[in-house]
Amino acid sequence: MVEKMEEYSKKVMENFMAPKNLGEIEKADGVGKVGNPKCLLGDTLLHTNLKLKKIKDIKKNDLIISHGGKYTAISETFNRNVNEQIIVLKNRLGEIKLTKEHLVYAIKVPKKDKFLRTKNKKTLIPAWYHSEQLEKGDLILYSILSEIKDAEFLEINSIKKKLDYKSKTIPSKIKLDSDFLRLAGYFLSEGYYSDKTTKTHLAFCFNLNEDKLVEDVVSISEKIFGIVPTIKKNTTKHSQVVYINNVFVVRLFKELFESGAKHKDVPDIFMTLPLDKQKHLIYGIWRGDGFFNTKIPRGGYSTISKELIHKLKILLLRQGIIPSVYFEYEKTDKKGQKHQECYRIHVGGKESTEKLAKILKIDLKNNKPESINSWIDNGYLYTPITSKILENYSGKVYNLEINTAHSYNTDAFTVHNCGDIMWIYIKVSKNDKGEEIIEDIKFKTLGCAAAIATSSMVTELAKGKTLTQAFNITRGDVANSLDGLPPIKMHCSNLAADGLQEAINDYYKKQGREILKIIHNDNCSCCNKEKNCNKKGGNI
Numbered sequence: 001m002v003e004k005m006e007e008y009s010k011k012v013m014e015n016f017m018a019p020k021n022l023g024e025i026e027k028a029d030g031v032g033k034v035g036n037p038k039c040l041l042g043d044t045l046l047h048t049n050l051k052l053k054k055i056k057d058i059k060k061n062d063l064i065i066s067h068g069g070k071y072t073a074i075s076e077t078f079n080r081n082v083n084e085q086i087i088v089l090k091n092r093l094g095e096i097k098l099t100k101e102h103l104v105y106a107i108k109v110p111k112k113d114k115f116l117r118t119k120n121k122k123t124l125i126p127a128w129y130h131s132e133q134l135e136k137g138d139l140i141l142y143s144i145l146s147e148i149k150d151a152e153f154l155e156i157n158s159i160k161k162k163l164d165y166k167s168k169t170i171p172s173k174i175k176l177d178s179d180f181l182r183l184a185g186y187f188l189s190e191g192y193y194s195d196k197t198t199k200t201h202l203a204f205c206f207n208l209n210e211d212k213l214v215e216d217v218v219s220i221s222e223k224i225f226g227i228v229p230t231i232k233k234n235t236t237k238h239s240q241v242v243y244i245n246n247v248f249v250v251r252l253f254k255e256l257f258e259s260g261a262k263h264k265d266v267p268d269i270f271m272t273l274p275l276d277k278q279k280h281l282i283y284g285i286w287r288g289d290g291f292f293n294t295k296i297p298r299g300g301y302s303t304i305s306k307e308l309i310h311k312l313k314i315l316l317l318r319q320g321i322i323p324s325v326y327f328e329y330e331k332t333d334k335k336g337q338k339h340q341e342c343y344r345i346h347v348g349g350k351e352s353t354e355k356l357a358k359i360l361k362i363d364l365k366n367n368k369p370e371s372i373n374s375w376i377d378n379g380y381l382y383t384p385i386t387s388k389i390l391e392n393y394s395g396k397v398y399n400l401e402i403n404t405a406h407s408y409n410t411d412a413f414t415v416h417n418c419g420d421i422m423w424i425y426i427k428v429s430k431n432d433k434g435e436e437i438i439e440d441i442k443f444k445t446l447g448c449a450a451a452i453a454t455s456s457m458v459t460e461l462a463k464g465k466t467l468t469q470a471f472n473i474t475r476g477d478v479a480n481s482l483d484g485l486p487p488i489k490m491h492c493s494n495l496a497a498d499g500l501q502e503a504i505n506d507y508y509k510k511q512g513r514e515i516l517k518i519i520h521n522d523n524c525s526c527c528n529k530e531k532n533c534n535k536k537g538g539n540i
Contacts, residue, residue: 032502066405069146094412185284
């Protein structure tokens with residue numbers, strides 16, 4: 001882990017690198033769980049298994065991509081009001097706005113010449129960092145969806161409506177193969193449908209010079225549906241449209257891909273298909289409305305559908321292709337033509353363009369040397385933070401509880417589901433005097449170096465102590481035993497002491513006894529100087 005380690009004492013580093021009492025006690029007598037309630041702004045976009053959702057719209061039991069690349073269920077949702085400065089971080093995928101101590105999966109890149117080189121950056125170890133610790137040039141790790149679930153067929157609703165005597169029936173099952181996935185890609189880029197009673201058709205719009213794509217659509221339609229499409233050319237608009245006139249085909253595409261260009265979406269069943277199958281979907285999408293310049297080389301794709309651009313981002317990352325995502329506001333060009341707001345994907349870089357060219361069946365020879373600042377390794381995109389700013393914010397912020405994974409993907413970052421989080425486990429017995437003592441104590445902590453070190457130290461301070469003595473271990477005791485903490489990290493000692501007190505009170509609750517209350521000492525120096533006291537006494 002690379003943090004500003006020079007800020008830490010030798011004892012902090014010892015307890016971080018070799019923590020004492022790490023682990024969990026089975027059937028513990030008391031368990032304390034504490035964490036910092038750190039949150040994201042409500043408009044933050046998250047990847048669920050069905051839709052891109054704002055965090056304020058997320059519900060319990062929604063499935064979301066965790067930092068392990070798997071879909072994980074949300075167990076709880078939270079929100080609260082704040083009035084404070086927040087952090088805005090940006091990278092090539094987008095931006096995130098979050099509270100200062102929310103944890104982001106990242107790498108701190110030391111300000112040394114050797115780490116200007118990518119090969120040396122790859123030796124650094126990732127960890128969870130508070131957003132305020134991160135700077136422009138530090139690397140974030142973005143989790144790539146890793147789940148693979150193959151599907152062989154799609155079921156078709158082939159029930160005719162009353163008085164429908166003309167509609168041609170199609171197979172009740174459609175094979176989800178390369179042909180259908182290409183057709184799906186063409187539709188996502190160039191297609192629309194009409195489901196009016198007298199005008200029921202699926203349509204694909206192409207340029208007059210895209211005869212090969214037209215031929216492919218016609219061939220796939222005949223092969224899969226047994227339907228020969230009609231083609232209408234318009235030389236004035238330099239376009240040609242392929243029509244598949246069938247109510248069941250329209251019904252299938254309507255159910256799969258939503259309606260209207262702005263709402264087009266890749267269905268969940270497609271997102272976890274094997275990578276070789278997904279290549280055909282990408283081919284259809286990109287060939288339909290994307291471009292590829294072999295001279296530069298680079299590729300680009302644009303759409304007015306937010307869902308489609310972010311699903312395409314995931315599909316590309318699964319192929320080892322690194323995209324950049326951009327948003328463009330509605331505008332009027334020099335010719336007076338109005339353009340809707342849209343989303344763009346750019347693919348550059350030698351390795352990424354080579355992989356995309358291979359999927360698009362483009363012969364590409366790229367011998368140009370390049371400097372690499374982003375790469376994919378072991379299921380993560382490593383890419384630098386391009387901007388960091390502070391903003392004043394007053395309003396609601398939101399967070400989630402995700403069991404086991406404790407993390408989730410936004411549209412551009414992988415974040416923890418809280419700030420530092422800590423579990424303290426205690427085993428209680430009696431000594432020769434009949435006093436209750438902490439016989440054994442262990443901890444689990446997800447957080448920064450200071451959080452781990454303070455967890456280790458508080459367990460060392462508490463082991464063998466009576467419950468009274470252990471409860472009276474203060475935040476200051478923890479920090480002093482580590483020979484001090486940087487001011488920005490004092491909250492970690494607070495967390496460790498609070499976790500111990502929570503575990504002791506959990507023990508008392510299980511015993512049916514009155515829990516212990518914390519009393520601030522008005523005569524202590526910190527209470528006289530600070531609003532939030534770090535030195536606490538106990539009322540036993």
